[in-house]
Amino acid sequence: MSKINVAKYSGFCFGVKRAVDMALEESRKSDNVIMLGDIVHNEHVVKKIDDAGVKVMNELSTEDPGTLLLRAHGAVPGVYEEAKKMNYNVVDATCPLVIEIHEIVKKMEEEKYRIVVIGDYGHDEVVGISGQVKDAIVIAKPEDVKDKLPKMSRKLGVVVQSTQNIDNARKIISELVPYCQELKFVDTICKPTKLYQAEIRKMPHENDVMIIVGSFTSANTKRLAEISTELNSRSYQVESAQDLERGWFDNADNIGVTAGASTPDWIIEEVVEKIKELTG
Numbered sequence: 001m002s003k004i005n006v007a008k009y010s011g012f013c014f015g016v017k018r019a020v021d022m023a024l025e026e027s028r029k030s031d032n033v034i035m036l037g038d039i040v041h042n043e044h045v046v047k048k049i050d051d052a053g054v055k056v057m058n059e060l061s062t063e064d065p066g067t068l069l070l071r072a073h074g075a076v077p078g079v080y081e082e083a084k085k086m087n088y089n090v091v092d093a094t095c096p097l098v099i100e101i102h103e104i105v106k107k108m109e110e111e112k113y114r115i116v117v118i119g120d121y122g123h124d125e126v127v128g129i130s131g132q133v134k135d136a137i138v139i140a141k142p143e144d145v146k147d148k149l150p151k152m153s154r155k156l157g158v159v160v161q162s163t164q165n166i167d168n169a170r171k172i173i174s175e176l177v178p179y180c181q182e183l184k185f186v187d188t189i190c191k192p193t194k195l196y197q198a199e200i201r202k203m204p205h206e207n208d209v210m211i212i213v214g215s216f217t218s219a220n221t222k223r224l225a226e227i228s229t230e231l232n233s234r235s236y237q238v239e240s241a242q243d244l245e246r247g248w249f250d251n252a253d254n255i256g257v258t259a260g261a262s263t264p265d266w267i268i269e270e271v272v273e274k275i276k277e278l279t280g
Ligand code: SF4
Pocket: 013, 014, 015, 016, 072, 073, 095, 096, 097, 098, 162, 163, 190, 191, 192, 193, 261
């Protein structure tokens, strides 16, 4: 029988857990709670929050304003101000570690740095961070640097989306160096992400097969799957137990299981049970 090794650091990070708990708590207090977008990038969690009665809206409405829950990824300052003006009760579930990044870019802007955010284009957290300052430049890949920074800047202040892969950030920074006289880099990849990523750099070497559990829309799950695949070609990302295939586990003595920060524990448990069934 195969041995199943579940990552010590996997599933909900504290920021996501806190936001989900806050959403459920607000839903018990009021039947008029809204969010501007899904709580996290995971369909199962989205359904749970929807079942609790929290609605997802595209924009704020002056008709019957209730509670607006700001999600773990944070929001641009305008959303908060607009909601207050419209008489919403604003409950801020932005992860404290994301708020720290907001404070860092604001301070660097005051110190006359041109802000660069290393992160995924259009990702809610990246939009929220860039929105804290006047004209932040977002860069996702090293090869994009020359287009995003056509001319020299005197001072560049660089931060990173909390769930980025540090290797990608390092490559982008070395591309940025020729474009400025001074570069200040604050490593804002959060501690939970670093723990997940440190483990995923070891586990694919120690296991014959790696299973990464999480939604295909989740940036940090995608990152874990990418690192795992680089180190072990028998790496598979699944959204839930139903996606597992028996053939993946042929001749596998050790099977590693990890999950992104937006994957709930119950989904990881179901995946482990199903692997036991398929390999038993
Ligand atoms: S990944 Fe990190 S920054 Fe993002 S919500 Fe989780 S703990 Fe907070």
